[in-house]
Amino acid sequence: MKQYKFIIPSLNTEKILNKLILQFDIFDMKKDEKTCSFFCKSKDKKNIEKILKQYGVKVESKSYYGIFKQLKNASSLGVIIGIVISTILYIISTFFINDVLLIGNLSITSKEIMEVLDNHNINKWTLKSAVNLESLKNDLQKIKYVSYASVIIKGNAIIINIKEQLTNDEVVNLGVFQPLVAKYDGKITSIKLIQGTLKCKVGDIVKLGDVLVEPYVYDSNGDKLSVQPLADIICDVWITTRLEVKDKEIKKIKTGNIAKDYSITFMDLNLFTQKTDIKFKNFMVEENEKYLTNYILPIKIKYMTYSEYEYCEINTEFEKNKDKYLNQTRQMSLLNVKEYDIIKDESYVINKQDDTNIIVYTITVNKLIT
Amino acid sequence: MFNFFNEIIADYGLDSSLFNNFNIINMSNKLVYIEGHKGVVSISKQNISIRVKKGVLLINGNNLQIKRITSSTVTVIGNIKEIESY
Numbered sequence: 001m002k003q004y005k006f007i008i009p010s011l012n013t014e015k016i017l018n019k020l021i022l023q024f025d026i027f028d029m030k031k032d033e034k035t036c037s038f039f040c041k042s043k044d045k046k047n048i049e050k051i052l053k054q055y056g057v058k059v060e061s062k063s064y065y066g067i068f069k070q071l072k073n074a075s076s077l078g079v080i081i082g083i084v085i086s087t088i089l090y091i092i093s094t095f096f097i098n099d100v101l102l103i104g105n106l107s108i109t110s111k112e113i114m115e116v117l118d119n120h121n122i123n124k125w126t127l128k129s130a131v132n133l134e135s136l137k138n139d140l141q142k143i144k145y146v147s148y149a150s151v152i153i154k155g156n157a158i159i160i161n162i163k164e165q166l167t168n169d170e171v172v173n174l175g176v177f178q179p180l181v182a183k184y185d186g187k188i189t190s191i192k193l194i195q196g197t198l199k200c201k202v203g204d205i206v207k208l209g210d211v212l213v214e215p216y217v218y219d220s221n222g223d224k225l226s227v228q229p230l231a232d233i234i235c236d237v238w239i240t241t242r243l244e245v246k247d248k249e250i251k252k253i254k255t256g257n258i259a260k261d262y263s264i265t266f267m268d269l270n271l272f273t274q275k276t277d278i279k280f281k282n283f284m285v286e287e288n289e290k291y292l293t294n295y296i297l298p299i300k301i302k303y304m305t306y307s308e309y310e311y312c313e314i315n316t317e318f319e320k321n322k323d324k325y326l327n328q329t330r331q332m333s334l335l336n337v338k339e340y341d342i343i344k345d346e347s348y349v350i351n352k353q354d355d356t357n358i359i360v361y362t363i364t365v366n367k368l369i370t
Numbered sequence: 371m372f373n374f375f376n377e378i379i380a381d382y383g384l385d386s387s388l389f390n391n392f393n394i395i396n397m398s399n400k401l402v403y404i405e406g407h408k409g410v411v412s413i414s415k416q417n418i419s420i421r422v423k424k425g426v427l428l429i430n431g432n433n434l435q436i437k438r439i440t441s442s443t444v445t446v447i448g449n450i451k452e453i454e455s456y
Contacts (some may be wrong), residue, residue, distance in 0.1 A: 025440050
């Protein structure tokens with residue numbers, strides 16, 4: 001912007017002006033009978049002076065009107081006092097901390113760090129010189145899970161950079177643990193070891209209670225570290241059900257003949273009894289009793305029902321009813337399959353021993369055994 | 371340089387080669403903007419004459435002054451009474 005003012009004699013001004021405007025921008029040109037004044041940019045000042053000199057134009061005066069000139073002219077006492085006070089306040093404020101920046105804390109809360117700062121009496125408007133950075137750093141490093149802390153003061157801010165510990169499960173879980181054992185019989189199909197020492201491999205057939213993962217590891221120094229054994233071991237587990245069906249079965253069948261006795265008692269004292277002469281060869285007995293009155297007078301009647309039965313030999317017709325028996329065995333196996341188990345295969349074997357048919361139904365499921 | 375001179379020519383579908391001498395804007399007789407001047411002929415508070423291609427522009431008025439002048443444009447402010455071209 002215009003910063004320098006030239007005042008030159010007004011004679012032949014136009015000629016000089018036409019030379020100057022070829023190279024420079026001229027502002028606020030005024031001309032009267034004796035003088036001509038104009039402004040130019042600060043950067044053009046020297047070149048304009050040179051051209052004026054070249055054309056023999058005497059510069060009557062030149063003045064600077066830049067920002068420093070404006071400040072120089074600020075003669076108002078209020079402005080000067082304002083500038084001085086602002087400057088003093090600014091300088092004073094540079095001696096204090098007015099911001100705390102935390103970097104790198106992920107699991108450690110800001111509150112924990114601010115507590116340490118509070119213990120050191122660091123807050124806004126604490127003098128920078130009053131902060132013991134080394135002591136603060138040491139205390140920050142004492143916070144749980146802080147691996148390293150650095151503290152610097154930059155400008156008016158105190159910057160705290162926290163490096164958190166990388167947690168290692170093996171170390172965290174140090175203690176006394178039981179080995180991981182198989183919960184079912186099965187054949188291992190996949191192993192995902194998280195920690196511990198593996199005692200099995202894919203393809204191994206394991207039984208309920210077999211140790212799969214030992215609760216320790218060896219570190220790089222060869223030291224045995226106790227850890228919580230963790231592993232996802234998936235097995236093919238065989239769920240087997242056995243059903244024996246004889247060709248001929250002897251069953252108790254009720255004939256339908258019954259006989260009844262009853263007795264009336266009061267507080268276990270027998271008041272009346274009616275006995276029937278039982279002539280059945282084989283019979284079953286059922287007892288029922290109920291109160292005749294309310295509980296205040298505990299008079300009870302007790303019934304004895306005798307049902308006659310006889311043994312019958314029934315032909316099971318296994319071959320004819322094989323599907324029914326197979327389905328029955330399958331359903332019994334399925335009772336042991338959990339909802340989330342993945343059924344991989346189903347098979348059955350029928351053996352005959354003497355007059356007994358033995359159905360062994362096997363469902364193979366893929367399941368986590370740890 | 372103001373582009374709207376070219377826009378006016380384009381709007382009216384005129385031959386731009388006919389309008390390559392100079393352009394003037396007079397704003398409320400308080401400011402005159404001249405584009406395409408060839409230098410200043412004379413300067414005084416009552417009149418300022420500007421050389422243009424094939425002629426001269428004479429600005430008459432009171433308290434005239436050159437507010438800004440560059441190699442191709444000039445801005446005159448003051449109480450402008452008339453602008454003559456010859």
